[in-house]
Amino acid sequence: MSASYEGKRILVTGGTGSFGHAVAEKLLARGVEQVRILSRDEAKQDLMRHEIADKRLRFYVGDIRDFQSVERAMRGIDFVFHAAALKQVPSCEFFPMEAVKTNVVGSENVVRAADHAGVKSVVCLSTDKAVYPVNAMGMSKAMMEKVAQSHGLNNPDAVTTVSCVRYGNVMYSRGSVIPLFIRQLKTGNNLTVTNPDMTRFMMSLADSVDLVEYAFHNAQQGDLFIRKARACTVGDLATAVISLFQSSAKVEVIGTRHAEKRSEALASREELSRAQDMGDYFRIQADNRDLNYSLYVEQGNVGQVQYSDYDSHTVDRMTLAEVEDLLLTLPEVRAELRMAGLAAMSTR
Secondary structure, eight states, rough: GGGTTTOEEEEETTSSSSHHHHHHHHHHHHSSSSEEESOOOOHHHHHHHHHHOOOOOEEEEEESSSSHHHHHHHTTTTTTEOOOOOOOHHHHOHHHHIIIIIIHHHHHHHHHHHHHHHHSSEEEEEEGGGGSSSSSSHHHHHHHHHHHHHHHHOTOOOOOOEEEEEOEEETTOTTTTTHHHHHHHTTOOEEEEEETEEEEEEEEEHHHHHHHHHHHHHHHHHOOOEEEEOOEEEEHHHHHHHHHOOOOEEEOOOOOOOOOSSSSSEEEEHHHHHEEEEEEEEEEEOOOSSSSTHHHHHHHOTGGEEEEEEEOOTOOOOHHHHHHHHHHHHHHHHHHHTTOOOOHHHTT
């Protein structure tokens, strides 16, 4: 994190998750005055309080669905990391209105409370599932992005800059597949995959934190940032875990879950037509045309057809050896290998 965070107060919504832990520890190491965690799970808050043990870490019990609890946590804040969300695809399929209440209405509460409090910048965390969404989770996240972008469209002189970041699978985050694979190995079971030919973008937790930081330093109103990433098949990911742990387990195909896609896109061709290539990142500016509809007829984007989606099926795909090497960059995987007596592998 940059020294520009020194002496600042930062709010992390949904901050007891994997991302919240990582960003809180980084911020505290850089001399922030205070990191506030807003979440509704007091048990996870208590666990995080003891794990990090820093008096600059403050906890607020509340729900982003409730504007008053968000407004209370927002007072005196400089920057906001908005990570609170319902993220599990199957549960959102069964309870889509819960996804709407948290991911859409809750995000509107965060943006509105930040604007009222004079917060400098809000970065909202989104997902590749928001691109051409086929499930309730992705649809609600796509709407969250629209809520974030509408802030600038409707308030061009706003003090608060609201932007989004979008990324794929964060490796070893809570609820992700790699910890599941390792648990299955440790209990002597085969590794279950829904479809081994599915492709997914792979990103480390550290990379996801860096992406959010990049947005804070570079965002203009309504921007969306994407970190370029490589992809692999789910089958190769499972095989790589088996290989690293020198296991005799097999890959067992159990069939596609509710509303899963075979591949994910981090950016659509329509978005890339107005994107700026910033090296490791794409910056996608908001479509800031107004409601003068003649613009859509007379001044469309003739270059849009020249672009293709930034999709996990079409980007550079990692080899099996490269997937193994990527897994070894994760501290959690190296720790599990050491516990399994495979120290040589953990330092390969």
